[in-house]
Amino acid sequence: MAVLEIHNLTKYYKAHLALDDVSLKLRSGEIVAVIGRSGAGKTTLLRCVNRMIEPSSGRIEFEGVDIRRLGRSALREYRTHIGMIFQHFNLVPRQTVMENVLNGRLGHKSTLAGIAGIYSADEHSMARSVLEQLDLADQAEKRCDQLSGGQKQRVGIARALVQEPRLILCDEPIASLDPRSAKAIMDYLFRISRKMDISILINLHQVDVAIKYADRIVGIREGCVVFDGDPKNLKKRKVAEIYGCDVDDIHFEDSTGGDAMFN
Ligand SMILES: Nc1ncnc2c1ncn2[C@@H]1O[C@H](COP(=O)(O)OP(=O)(O)OP(=O)(O)O)[C@@H](O)[C@H]1O
Ligand SMILES: [Mg+2]
Structure with a gap:
């Protein structure tokens, strides 16, 4: 069953088009990694999902409910089901x-x-x-x-x-961490998702980490989804397209510093 369905989501910041007709689905217990260069629209996507920002158009359904129609108290209730994890932790x-x-x-x-x-x-x-x-x-x-x-x-x-939560949104949760801590955090997230059947939508800068941990990868370029599929099918040529660089500049390595995946 789909926990989250995004249909034709578009977001303008004044005249700037940050998300352009984005559609994607997240199934129960699935880990979906969103990759893309800086400014591609990854954070905007996550913020639309918990309605920290209002989409310009499109539909976002959480467990079948159109979240753009929620009133104040229903929105508050909706947000209790969604955990947020940030790059800079946002602790007190x-x-x-x-x-x-x-x-x-x-x-x-x-x-x-x-x-x-x-x-x-x-x-x-x-x-x-x-x-x-x-x-x-x-x-x-x-x-x-x-x-x-x-x-x-x-x-x-x-x-x-x-x-x-039934869904956790993670906005670059390992970007401020050293490789060892980053691997530990990804391992915890992976285990939690599997054990508790929690879906995770996670923005990542590191392609290799996305490949290693995600069930599916969504590549965004200039607000458009240009890849949505199994990490196995993400070829170097596509990564180069997502990041707007040369294929020869694409090098995957294990930036979480681990060899055995889930030991
Ligand atoms: N509040 C805002 N007002 C105007 N423009 C914005 C705002 N927030 C983001 N943008 C613009 O929208 C685009 C997408 O930004 P977003 O933060 O979603 O990108 P990102 O993929 O998360 O980038 P990064 O990897 O650097 O975090 C960028 O061009 C950004 O400058
Ligand atoms: Mg961001």
Whole structure:
């Protein structure tokens, strides 16, 4: 079943066409990587999906519901199903790991309970279990500004998971990390998606990482989808077209620094 269906999505920023008639589908539990050069429209696509920006035209359906028609409270409800993971983590630096993770529950609570920081015993135990899954249990009381980049991103994933999301949107989640931390983060995302049947739409700069982890790759050039298919079928010539460069300049290497894929 398709979790997300995007039909003929177009986005103009004033006169600038950022997305041009984009259509794509994401099935349940599928990892779809979006690749494309800087300015191709990857972030715009993700932001349209959670309606942080309004599309100019087209239809976006989440589990069969047209999200462009959602009113304020339905939109809030919709966003609780969608986790977001960012390049720069977007954590509250002075809060602890546990507090940051519990922030992921805010969409499920009344504003008052959220402001007062009142979380149920169930929410605390869910946060602890998610922290264990991400090997962060021993860091729960540490302030987030004392963590490494890789640890911060694991907190970002934990915060998304306590939302109990059906879809996670990741905007270049490993772009600020060293190769080893990047591999760890991709491995966590992969495992979570498989184990919990969560769909992931992920913007990546590294083609080799997309090939290694994604079930499908979508290549965007100047706002248009120019490839949508199995990573096995992504040939160098197509990568050159996506990035607007010469075929001889395309070199795949394992930029997550790993040899065995999922050990
Ligand atoms: N808020 C905005 N107002 C005007 N133009 C914008 C805005 N946001 C993005 N753009 C333009 O839209 C195009 C697509 O931008 P977008 O951020 O989606 O690209 P991207 O593929 O995510 O790039 P990067 O890899 O650098 O993150 C770019 O030309 C960008 O300059
Ligand atoms: Mg971007």
